Amino acid sequence: MAVSGKGSIGRAWDYKSRSAAEQAAMNNCSGACKVITSFHNGCGAVVHNSTTHRYSGGHGETRGKAQRSAMNRAGGGRYVTSVCTSN
Structure with missing residues (x-):
């Protein structure tokens, strides 16, 4: 998952490699974006601390664990989005 400072988010999942997924996330994100979390056989989430x-990213075995991971890394904030792989 990638995010720009202005809040554009690029998501990608179920790619054969981490680098391919990160490149796809960057391609799906507008502006000056950076990858903030990657995950394999699990979930990723993004939180914004106003x-x-x-923006902070987290990952975990479940959507809930990914959201808690992102929230902990952000030091609190607002949940923005999450996605899970299909396997």
């Missing part, structure tokens, strides 16, 4: 004005 106090720090930062």
Whole structure:
């Protein structure tokens, strides 16, 4: 999952390699984006902390674990999006 400072988000999953998924996420994100989380056979999530004005990513075995991971990395904030692989 990739995000820009202005909130554009690129998501990609079920690719054969991490590099292919990260490139697809970057291609799906508008502006100056960076990859903030990658995951394999699990889920990824993005949280925005309006106090720090930062986006944080997390990953985990389930959507809930990915959301908690992102929230912990962000130091709190607002859940933005998540996605899980199909396997």
